[in-house]
Amino acid sequence: MPRPFGNPESPASGAVLVDKPGGITSFGVVKKVRWGLRVKKVGHAGTLDPMATGLLIVLVGRDATRQQDRFMGLPKVYTGTIRLGQTTASFDAETPVEESVDASGVTPEALEAVREQFVGDLTQVPPIYSAIKKDGERLYKKARRGETVDVPPRHVSVYDLAWTDVRASGAEDGLGIVDVDFRVESSKGFYVRSLANDVGAALGVGGHLTALRRESIGPFQVSEALPLAAFERDA
Structure with a gap:
């Protein structure tokens, strides 16, 4: 599931790669991942418009969300x-x-x-x-x-x-x-x-x-x- 990094005692912390479908906001994807993984602290690293599809990096756990800028700066x-x-x-x-x-x-x-x-x-x-x-x-x-x-x-x-x-x-x-x-x-x-x-x-x-x-x-x-x-x- 998530790619772990940060605190090894936080197994739910990491970057989740999601293939976003069309017709949903990036925040909507975050909500579904939060619900599916039962983790409160969830964000994403780079918005996709509702019409757009494709890769959305969802950051799960506090250790991951603190590294948002690292992902945002990538080409x-x-x-x-x-x-x-x-x-x-x-x-x-x-x-x-x-x-x-x-x-x-x-x-x-x-x-x-x-x-x-x-x-x-x-x-x-x-x-x-x-x-x-x-x-x-x-x-x-x-x-x-x-x-x-x-x-x-x-x-x-x-x-x-x-x-x-x-x-x-x-x-x-x-x-x-x-x-x-x-x-x-x-x-x-x-x-x-x-x-x-x-x-x-x-x-x-x-x-x-x-x-x-x-x-x-x-x-x-x-x-x-x-x-x-x-x-x-x-x-």
Whole structure:
């Protein structure tokens, strides 16, 4: 179950690798693990949005949760899909499409040029629909009230970015849609949703994230993770 470290007299202390399913928050995963292991002190090391799937490191026990920063600072690898031609307020598919543009003219050369812009040390503006706090309140709460918030940029790094597939995905209202699959390796604090929005903006057609999976965090792989169902138990 947990990978033990810290106090050897605390066998329930360690890092649990969970393959998070879609449709549940990271806190929801923590609650299920807490209930399944019957341990009070449980946290996680890096939020995944409800839509996203993949590796979530759950820290079990006081010795483990004290090492949260150690895990948070590790590089992460994600795969997913950017839909070009449509923008949303949340930068993903959790909110309605606000604007549509014909993306059928996006060329491989344009995609490669844009890819090169997003590798290296970058300044990125996080999405307003995020758990970042401003004035003591989560940004997504302000966004849901329709407030306009100035989100400060942050410095992040992209170590590698590759387009793994590009395909036309039909049309809506006569406007062509293009889906771009990707693999990205990034630093702490990087928002893949912002990448999707920024890539679409750089191409002049808009874009948002339609799928996201976290493949790894440092040396920890999703292939090593347990399904969330492993922690379900009767009362």
